[in-house]
Amino acid sequence: MEKYARVFRGTAFTSRSPHEVDMLEDHLFCVGADGMIERVVGPNDSEYEAILQAYQGTELYHALSAGQYLLPGLVDLHVHAPQWAQSGTALDIPLYDWLNTYTFPLESRFADLTFATQVYEDVVGTLLANGTTTALYFATVHREASLRLAEICAAKGQRGLIGKVVMDDPAQNPDYYRDVDTATALADTERFIQEVRALSETTKQGVYPVVTPRFIPSCTDQALQGLGELAAKYDTHVQSHCSESDWAHGYVRDRFGKHDAFALHDFGLLGNKSVMAHCNFLDENDAELFARTGTAVSHCPVSNAYFANSVIPIARWRDKGVDIGLGSDLSGGFSPSLFDNARQAVISSRMLEDGVDPSLPADERGVPNSRITIDEAFYLATAGGGECLSLPIGRLAERYAWDALIVDVAVPGAKLPLYQTDEPLHDMFQKIMYLVRPEHIREVWVQGEKVHSRG
Structure with a gap:
């Protein structure tokens, strides 16, 4: 198996086209040493479990917590x-x-x-x-x-x-x-x-x-x-x-x-x-x-x-x-x-x-x-x-830079109005876009490096 510099696991929102948003639920994002996304692997992919077994429990593995979502930088x-x-x-x-x-x-x-x-x-x-x-x-x-x-x-x-x-x-x-x-x-x-x-x-x-x-x-x-x-x-x-x-x-x-x-x-x-x-x-x-x-x-x-x-x-x-x-x-x-x-x-x-x-x-x-x-x-x-x-940025997709935000919708004191355990993902996305503030942005990554975090 190819060795990655980091593997992130979480649900992400990224543009498929100028009109459509892809909702990537519980995906793996495999980032190379150069800070570029080498693989995006869904839970139904044959390699998903193998990558999890190889990286879980290591310092290279980053799993988002409940209430956290990934957006492109x-x-x-x-x-x-x-x-x-x-x-x-x-x-x-x-x-x-x-x-x-x-x-x-x-x-x-x-x-x-x-x-x-x-x-x-x-x-x-x-x-x-x-x-x-x-x-x-x-x-x-x-x-x-x-x-x-x-x-x-x-x-x-x-x-x-x-x-x-x-x-x-x-x-x-x-x-x-x-x-x-x-x-x-x-x-x-x-x-x-x-x-x-x-x-x-x-x-x-x-x-x-x-x-x-x-x-x-x-x-x-x-x-x-x-x-x-x-x-x-x-x-x-x-x-x-x-x-x-x-x-x-x-x-x-x-x-x-x-x-x-x-x-x-x-x-x-x-x-x-x-x-x-x-x-x-x-x-x-x-x-x-x-x-x-x-x-x-x-x-x-x-x-x-x-x-x-x-x-x-x-x-x-x-x-x-x-x-x-x-x-x-x-x-x-x-x-x-x-x-x-x-x-x-x-x-x-x-x-x-x-x-x-x-x-x-x-x-x-x-x-x-x-x-x-x-x-x-x-x-x-x-x-x-x-x-x-004309730069490979702005998408959570293969061959793009790992520029990413980790947004937490359940921050104490700033929790978004979420009252359904099965909130549709597109509804969640819209609430993030309309309601998120800087305190919801817990981490910011650029080219595979963490450049900002909130405790």
């Missing part, structure tokens, strides 16, 4: 790591004012490496405690602090994709917070890519550099062109904001005479390793371009409710072949929990379909066929996020 496709320090602040003002009054002054403080370390240690630990095993991060314009974020992800065991932000346009960025000039922005980005690549060689779960123009309004044409060339040269991931709000969408139309999607594509910034946040104002042509280039959308439903001026029709774009995952958008989104964002994704989709103006007839009030289910939102938070990043 969550994949957050849009986090502004420095903004953790202002989460929950000033969410009632317009995006442009919010950035200039609160966000840019805060991010400028990350020139101080001591302050940056304090915030980044906290945000990575907080996200792990909320079940986020992979995060796509915006850092700041500061190369040293951005590298520190990558180092903290590596040390804490989170799979981090980190971008040193580029903001080089003196006409659009404050004097106290921007890149010195375009040449420096590009040189710092290239050096950052090389430094994170070197760090990744000793990081089991992986850390990745990401080319990161903040958004088109903050960058010169020369910077956007240069960043597209760096992404191609090093085959990196790319992230930015795209058509987020009336203001941002209108600015790009005025500057280029086209939508963000086509402007970004012209600079070489769209492709199958690109993730664009928000995208609320995409039209049919933009969505077709995303599908054709393999560009993914990070849907940020909590943040969008505050700043995006609209509800993105994610069901419609997914049906056109656009890859979509979930993002928290700390701190435009106040919650570090992707469970909260999955819930809000369902709520927003229902409001889009039903409409919000009761003075209109019901058949004119909303956008038909817009709603998604909690099963679909779960996919966005897990397998969908992995597909957006």
Whole structure:
């Protein structure tokens, strides 16, 4: 029999497809030394009892207790790591004012490496405690602090994709917070890519550099062109904001005479390793371009409710072949929990379909066929996020990384409302998705290593 690094026994929920959840009752998950799932074995499999006999009673065997369930690690496709320090602040003002009054002054403080370390240690630990095993991060314009974020992800065991932000346009960025000039922005980005690549060689779960123009309004044409060339040269991931709000969408139309999607594509910034946040104002042509280039959308439903001026029709774009995952958008989104964002994704989709103006007839009030289910939102938070990043994560399945949460529905003081001994598994899954809080997440594993636990 093949020797495994660990064998887990328990009932798991994982996405079979964008619409369906697999409920794997009392399965064995056999994990290799590299942290990848080598076998998933059901109780009716001929090898099930043999594996149990070989591993039960050893330190390599991990059996879940009654009331505990396995979920894949969550994949957050849009986090502004420095903004953790202002989460929950000033969410009632317009995006442009919010950035200039609160966000840019805060991010400028990350020139101080001591302050940056304090915030980044906290945000990575907080996200792990909320079940986020992979995060796509915006850092700041500061190369040293951005590298520190990558180092903290590596040390804490989170799979981090980190971008040193580029903001080089003196006409659009404050004097106290921007890149010195375009040449420096590009040189710092290239050096950052090389430094994170070197760090990744000793990081089991992986850390990745990401080319990161903040958004088109903050960058010169020369910077956007240069960043597209760096992404191609090093085959990196790319992230930015795209058509987020009336203001941002209108600015790009005025500057280029086209939508963000086509402007970004012209600079070489769209492709199958690109993730664009928000995208609320995409039209049919933009969505077709995303599908054709393999560009993914990070849907940020909590943040969008505050700043995006609209509800993105994610069901419609997914049906056109656009890859979509979930993002928290700390701190435009106040919650570090992707469970909260999955819930809000369902709520927003229902409001889009039903409409919000009761003075209109019901058949004119909303956008038909817009709603998604909690099963679909779960996919966005897990397998969908992995597909957006082109990484083997987000599923409890063979040849995927063992990124997993152990959720306990019977935690003293936080027990879920369960009163049937034979609660249907799909009902259990839905209760977990709607009611779980950080205290229910007892263990978090990334690439086969335990990175968080609650006593």
